[in-house]
Amino acid sequence: MADLTPHALRVLRARYFLRDAEGRPVEDAAALFRRVARGVAAAELDYGSRKDAEAWAERFEAAMAGLDFLPNSPTLMNAGTPLGQLSACFVLPIDDAIDAIFQTLHQTALVHQSGGGTGFNFSAVRPEGDRVVRTGGRASGPLSFLRVFDRATEEMRQGGKRRGANMGILDADHPDVEAFADAKRRPGVLRNFNLSVGATDAFLEAVEADADWALVNPRDRREVRRLPARALFRRIAEAAWAGGDPGMVFLSTINRQNPLPGLGPIRATNPCGEVPLLPYESCNLGSLNLARRVRGGEVDWEGLRGLVHLAVRFLDDVIRVNRYPATPFALMAERNRKIGLGVMGWAEMLIRLGLPYDTEAARRLAGEVAAFVRAEAEAASAALARERGAFPNLPYARDPERPRRHATLLSIAPTGTISIIAGTTPSIEPLFAVAYTREGVLGGEALPEVNPLFVRMMEEHGADWRRVVREVAATGTLEDVPGVPEEVRRVFRSALEVSPEDHLKMQAAWQAHVDNAVSKTINLRPEATPEEIERIYLEAWRLGLKGVTVFRYGSKGQQVLELGFHP
Ligand code: UDP
Numbered sequence: 370m371a372d373l374t375p376h377a378l379r380v381l382r383a384r385y386f387l388r389d390a391e392g393r394p395v396e397d398a399a400a401l402f403r404r405v406a407r408g409v410a411a412a413e414l415d416y417g418s419r420k421d422a423e424a425w426a427e428r429f430e431a432a433m434a435g436l437d438f439l440p441n442s443p444t445l446m447n448a449g450t451p452l453g454q455l456s457a458c459f460v461l462p463i464d465d466a467i468d469a470i471f472q473t474l475h476q477t478a479l480v481h482q483s484g485g486g487t488g489f490n491f492s493a494v495r496p497e498g499d500r501v502v503r504t505g506g507r508a509s510g511p512l513s514f515l516r517v518f519d520r521a522t523e524e525m526r527q528g529g530k531r532r533g534a535n536m537g538i539l540d541a542d543h544p545d546v547e548a549f550a551d552a553k554r555r556p557g558v559l560r561n562f563n564l565s566v567g568a569t570d571a572f573l574e575a576v577e578a579d580a581d582w583a584l585v586n587p588r589d590r591r592e593v594r595r596l597p598a599r600a601l602f603r604r605i606a607e608a609a610w611a612g613g614d615p616g617m618v619f620l621s622t623i624n625r626q627n628p629l630p631g632l633g634p635i636r637a638t639n640p641c642g643e644v645p646l647l648p649y650e651s652c653n654l655g656s657l658n659l660a661r662r663v664r665g666g667e668v669d670w671e672g673l674r675g676l677v678h679l680a681v682r683f684l685d686d687v688i689r690v691n692r693y694p695a696t697p698f699a700l701m702a703e704r705n706r707k708i709g710l711g712v713m714g715w716a717e718m719l720i721r722l723g724l725p726y727d728t729e730a731a732r733r734l735a736g737e738v739a740a741f742v743r744a745e746a747e748a749a750s751a752a753l754a755r756e757r758g759a760f761p762n763l764p765y766a767r768d769p770e771r772p773r774r775h776a777t778l779l780s781i782a783p784t785g786t787i788s789i790i791a792g793t794t795p796s797i798e799p800l801f802a803v804a805y806t807r808e809g810v811l812g813g814e815a816l817p818e819v820n821p822l823f824v825r826m827m828e829e830h831g832a833d834w835r836r837v838v839r840e841v842a843a844t845g846t847l848e849d850v851p852g853v854p855e856e857v858r859r860v861f862r863s864a865l866e867v868s869p870e871d872h873l874k875m876q877a878a879w880q881a882h883v884d885n886a887v888s889k890t891i892n893l894r895p896e897a898t899p900e901e902i903e904r905i906y907l908e909a910w911r912l913g914l915k916g917v918t919v920f921r922y923g924s925k926g927q928q929v930l931e932l933g934f935h936p
Contacts, residue, residue: 370399371436374792376807376818381790384530385445399434401445406430408449409440412689416757429683437661437672438680439713439787441654443484444687446530453692454483455653456702457782458639458709462648463514465493465588470514474521479694481525481533485651486640488536490567491515495588496544510545512552515559522561532561534640538618540567541601544584544593550605553614563640564614565916566605570621573910576602606902609919616918617906618642623915628776628884629705631765642916643780643888644709649697652707652885653687654782655680659738660714660793663721668738674745677710681749684708685757685774706760709780709885710746712738714793716800719860720822726799726862727871732878735797739779739882746778780885792821797879797889799872802863803847804838823861830854864892865922869905877912886915893921 373381378398385401386394396404410426432438439445441457448455459480461473477487495501497510515537522533537559539549546566553559575582575598582598585591605615623645624634635645644652657676662669688706693699715735716726724731753774754760760776763769781797788795803823819838827834832854840850846866847853864872869891876889891905902919909917 402433404449412686456651458652460646486534490538490636492540536640541572565616606899610899618916641888649701654709660717677745678749705776707777711781713784713788715797716794735878779883781887895923
């Protein structure tokens with residue numbers, strides 16, 4: 370069992386360990402990883418002997434206990450328990466009918482109760498004030514239903530452990546899109562939702578050309594109104610400047626790479642954007658810890674290869690043993706078998722290799738690692754298809770002659786909690802800072818953190834990290850703090866020191882090899898402008914990203930990560 374940091378233990382104790390009737394934790398980390406490994410490897414009994422299943426359980430356990438690979442939180446919480454819902458990501462349909470919307474609300478509650486997050490596109494809902502034939506009244510519009518979903522989420526805590534996260538999307542040509550862009554500008558409104566505008570190439574081309582843009586009623590496809598595309602784009606950027614929402618999802622890019630075009634277009638993603646999904650699809654995620662794949666100053670390619678194959682098998686087994694919140698989810702998961710293998714600890718890997726995050730060399734390595742993981746995951750999926758059969762909806766795929774077990778393989782999730790458990794940097798994000806305070810992760814308690822790798826490197830150079838950390842507290846950066854050796858300074862590039870363009874380029878370097886999407890936050894300094902956000906959104910689209918989210922430091926009253934450290 371690898372050593373866990375104090376923060377990791379706190380998080381595990383607060384939310385992940387099983388408890389007895391009195392609420393006392395009844396497991397430790399080793400027991401948790403054993404429970405999850407056995408729960409997932411139970412799937413192996415369908416394909417092999419009991420001895421084989423036990424051998425796989427041991428391998429799964431070693432990968433998790435070694436912090437080399439971790440599945441998404443619902444798997445850690447629920448595998449090997451009666452609840453047994455293991456997926457983090459779901460998308461549900463929103464039709465223009467009260468019955469259907471409230472059926473989706475019901476299913477959403479079941480997903481949230483079991484630890485999953487949900488995404489929706491509300492664009493089929495007729496606009497506010499539109500005609501309702503049956504009652505002769507006026508329609509309340511998509512935003513009113515967003516509020517209903519938000520309220521329901523607010524009242525439910527996921528399995529008593531975490532609040533359900535939601536993604537709400539409205540297409541750029543919906544008549545209510547301006548109100549949607551502004552929807553989160555008042556504090557506390559829709560706080561359980563991330564919002565994204567669904568943008569096609571046509572919209573962004575209209576922005577580029579400074580053309581007019583038509584808003585269309587989804588009920589009858591009639592044009593309601595026209596406005597300059599740039600006016601709408603500015604409004605979106607100003608709202609994002611004020612509070613981070615809305616982001617954008619690039620629907621044309623997503624659909625050019627839709628792995629199952631025969632099943633129809635994709636219009637939504639999960640809450641953090643890393644998995645574009647059809648209605649009733651879900652995805653279970655797992656992440657490789659790249660921080661642990663550096664040996665003797667080099668990438669440990671052989672170790673990585675073995676872990677990719679193990680992880681693909683693990684995630685395939687998850688689909689088998691998963692207990693879905695409702696039948697339509699089970700059917701879609703069994704037919705499409707989408708999985709999302711990703712990474713965490715990328716910034717730490719770069720630091721260990723001595724590569725600054727915002728350099729061409731770092732992006733080149735990102736491409737190499739991503740391509741390697743992709744190729745090995747494809748090989749693993751093809752091997753499983755030979756052993757267990759291809760996914761049943763293969764005939765609807767873009768390339769149905771290439772047998773494989775899964776419609777998708779890779780996805781870069783935020784790893785917000787599992788990276789804490791693994792004690793490394795989240796996802797492909799740069800360090801947030803060498804020292805900061807983490808707010809609210811456990812429901813309000815502030816966790817001060819100093820990057821342990823920074824401490825170690827400073828000590829190796831005989832430098833006084835305590836004094837430096839106190840100074841970093843004031844500014845959040847190492848930039849002007851004396852007493853930091855140059856080799857240390859150049860590799861500890863924090864999120865706000867990396868330029869927005871370099872954030873985007875890193876996201877693009879990974880996205881080029883990822884069949885699902887990459888969840889990433891483009892961090893901006895407090896003085897960034899709405900014009901800058903417009904440029905970032907356009908650049909994100911041109912780089913072929915599937916979505917983009919910005920966060921301007923200080924733009925929300927309360928934020929998860931706070932600069933400034935008070936020892
Ligand atoms: N998620 C959620 N609620 C949360 C955090 C995450 O529903 O509070 C879902 C959401 O779909 C998100 C996905 O889990 O996109 C993955 O998030 P992350 O990688 O941060 O989760 P972790 O496995 O680290 O908890």
